[in-house]
Amino acid sequence: xxxxxxxxxxxxxxxxxxxxxxxxxxxxxxxxxxxxxxxxxxxxxxxxxxxxxxxxxxxxxxxxxxxxxxxxxxxxxxxxxxxxxxxxxxxxxxxxxxxxxxxxxxxxxxxxxxxxxxxxxxxxxxxxxxxxxxxxxxxxxxxxxxxxxxxxxxxxxxxxxxxxxxxxxxxxxxxxxxxxxxxxxxxxxxxxxxxxxxxxxxxxxxxxxxxxxxxxxxxxxxxxxxxxxxxxxxxxxxxxxxxxxxxxx
Amino acid sequence: xxxxxxxxxxxxxxxxxxxxxxxxxxxxxxxxxxxxxxxxxxxxxxxxxxxxxxxxxxxxxxxxxxxxxxxxxxxxxxxxxxxxxxxxxxxxxxxxxxxxxxxxxxxxxxxxxxxxxxxxxxxxxxxxxxxxxxxxxxxxxxxxxxxxxxxxxxxxxxxxxxxxxxxxxxxxxxxxxxxxxxxxxxxxxxxxxxxxxxxxxxxxxxxxxxxxxxxxxxxxxxxxxxxxxxxxxxxxxxxxxxxxxxxxxxxxxxxxxxxxxxxxxxx
Numbered sequence: 001x002x003x004x005x006x007x008x009x010x011x012x013x014x015x016x017x018x019x020x021x022x023x024x025x026x027x028x029x030x031x032x033x034x035x036x037x038x039x040x041x042x043x044x045x046x047x048x049x050x051x052x053x054x055x056x057x058x059x060x061x062x063x064x065x066x067x068x069x070x071x072x073x074x075x076x077x078x079x080x081x082x083x084x085x086x087x088x089x090x091x092x093x094x095x096x097x098x099x100x101x102x103x104x105x106x107x108x109x110x111x112x113x114x115x116x117x118x119x120x121x122x123x124x125x126x127x128x129x130x131x132x133x134x135x136x137x138x139x140x141x142x143x144x145x146x147x148x149x150x151x152x153x154x155x156x157x158x159x160x161x162x163x164x165x166x167x168x169x170x171x172x173x174x175x176x177x178x179x180x181x182x183x184x185x186x187x188x189x190x191x192x193x194x195x196x197x198x199x200x201x202x203x204x205x206x207x208x209x210x211x212x213x214x215x216x217x218x219x220x221x222x223x224x225x226x227x228x229x230x231x232x233x234x235x236x237x238x239x240x241x242x243x244x245x246x247x248x249x
Numbered sequence: 250x251x252x253x254x255x256x257x258x259x260x261x262x263x264x265x266x267x268x269x270x271x272x273x274x275x276x277x278x279x280x281x282x283x284x285x286x287x288x289x290x291x292x293x294x295x296x297x298x299x300x301x302x303x304x305x306x307x308x309x310x311x312x313x314x315x316x317x318x319x320x321x322x323x324x325x326x327x328x329x330x331x332x333x334x335x336x337x338x339x340x341x342x343x344x345x346x347x348x349x350x351x352x353x354x355x356x357x358x359x360x361x362x363x364x365x366x367x368x369x370x371x372x373x374x375x376x377x378x379x380x381x382x383x384x385x386x387x388x389x390x391x392x393x394x395x396x397x398x399x400x401x402x403x404x405x406x407x408x409x410x411x412x413x414x415x416x417x418x419x420x421x422x423x424x425x426x427x428x429x430x431x432x433x434x435x436x437x438x439x440x441x442x443x444x445x446x447x448x449x450x451x452x453x454x455x456x457x458x459x460x461x462x463x464x465x466x467x468x469x470x471x472x473x474x475x476x477x478x479x480x481x482x483x484x485x486x487x488x489x490x491x492x493x494x495x496x497x498x499x500x501x502x503x504x505x506x507x508x509x510x511x512x513x514x515x516x
Contacts, residue, residue: 055410074410081403085278086457095400096411120458146410 006032007068008144008176014053014063023049025062026200029193031144031176036166036190038179040210041197042219047180048077050197051148054178073142075133077149077180087121089113093136107139108132110165112158126153134162138169145169146178163190257377258369258479258489264380265433265445266471268387271464272429273450273471275422278402283333284321284423285443287340288430291317292439293347295431296364301354307379307431314427317343322420367438367490370482376435383432387425394418399460437490448497449474455504470500 008031015025024046031037031054039047053061055074081087093104108114111131116124124132130153137145147166151159167190170177179191195204196216203213210216276285295310302309317339324335351361363371391398400408401415408415430442437445449470450463457463478493 052406052410057406057409070412072411074407076404076406076410079404079407082278082280084280084454085403086454086459086463087403088459091459092403095403096396096408096413098396140411 006034007066008033009054009068009178010064010066011050011054012064012066014050014061014065016049016053016058016061022199024053024197024199027053027063027195027197028201029195029204031178033143033176034170034174035192036170036177036179037193037195038181038191038207039195039197040181041202045197046199047197048148050195051146051178051180055146067144069143071140071143073137073140073145075137075145075147075150077152079133081121083122089116089119089121089124089132092121092132093139095136097140099139103139107135110138111135111162127155127158130154131158131162134165138173141173142175144176144178148180150179151181166190254370254372255479255483257372257374259475260377261372261380261436262369262475262479262493263472264377264384265429265436266449266475267468268384268429269433269445270449270453270468270471271388271391272425273446273448274453274460274464274467275398275402276426276446277450277454281426282443282447283336283340284318285426285430285446287321287336287343288314288318288423288427289434289439289442290340291343291347292430292434293364294343294350296434297347297350297354301350306435307383310434311427311431313343314430315424318423318427319420322423363438364434365438365440366488367434367436367441369436369479369489369493372436380432380436383428387428390421390425394421398422437493441490441494444494444497445471445474448494448501452497452501452504455501456507470497473500 010030011027014027016023027046027050029037039050041047049058052058053065055072056065056067089108090104093099093107099107104117105114108117111134113128113131113135116128116132121129121132130151134147134150137147150166151162154162166177166179169175189207191207193204194207194210196202196210196213196219198219202215202219203210205213276282291314292310295313296306298304298313299306299309321335321339324330324339325332328335330338397408397413397415398418398421400411400413401418405415429446430439433442433445450467452470453463453466457466474493474497477496477499479489481487481496482489482492
């Protein structure tokens, strides 16, 4: 019974049919508190569509989405902001909720961007903006966090640090996370449940299950999937978000 | 004191500027300037309606403009046509229908020029009450919906994903626009109301770094335009509505010098 109480969102056999074609079809999974669910799949396999279905952005869908929380934060893959708007990072942080200055500072601190607080959103680089999007989502202290390719444009060290951060968020906030990523090798070791999409669910399960699944190997190639599945983090040092390196104690 | 036509005009102008300031910012942010025009054009139909049915002019304009606004929102969702084409379609057809109805009412004579350009110097006490009470309601509603409306202006999907119901607030905002057009049509006319919305906000954009600042500068710009325009109208006998808009343009030109300095600083 605790399982039911922990459930944040449940997709039952959902699909979207637009312009005479299925964007995605027959997707079933559930996200529980404290769980990271990762969507993987090639381009055009319906990952972003599935994320949007989960968020309730599609009005006309097949199947059922049961959402048990209103506290949702979203880091979209692409975001276009109209530059007729003068908007600073500080204003953007408060976009969908009201935060104290300390809460904003903390969130920016976590993503390594406190120095950007009074910058105009327009003046940020792609990677900086991505971190601000993350900071904004974290600051909301959501129960369900949907991250669509959250590290694009972030340099490699920052990328690893951001994934470490995602894991940390899920542990400390005990929120459910739906993660979409291309970087399977980093993602896999931190995920509880993987859903491999290709217009429909190819296979799903624990990272190891999926990595060993034939269908997954067909999509991503056997060699790659092997490398990915054995990747474990075993450095003797930590890459911090700002790119500096710290020895592990 | 209210016997003086000039004081009445000032009161109405100030009341209008307080409302067009913040609304105008959203019009600029959301790229709705042509939308404002469309609503204003459709107001002509509202005016003719009030002549035939003898209902209050502000009310009939408000109803017709709201209907046109909601039709537009509906068409945007159901057709593949771009917004500007839909706006053109609605603007010109409602203008045309308005003129056809005027033609049918050949027996009634009314002042078309006054309708197009307004006459703020001819307002009466009822108009002052209408502008201030109507304006207060618009501002209160805008204050209430500010957060979700602003979020959906920045990014629709983000707002929707995080439960801000952007569609609902967009609809409310367009109705607020219809309302400001309805209460101000007699003062600045349907051709100049968009100018009152856009010019102060555009001026404010040039000199602001954040949304709140832009709203405040936009209100100040609107107030200055009204004061300068009305005094010019009194001193050198220029038409009042166009004088207010011209004053707004002058302020905009002045604000351009501030942008130059800013870009130099950035370099």
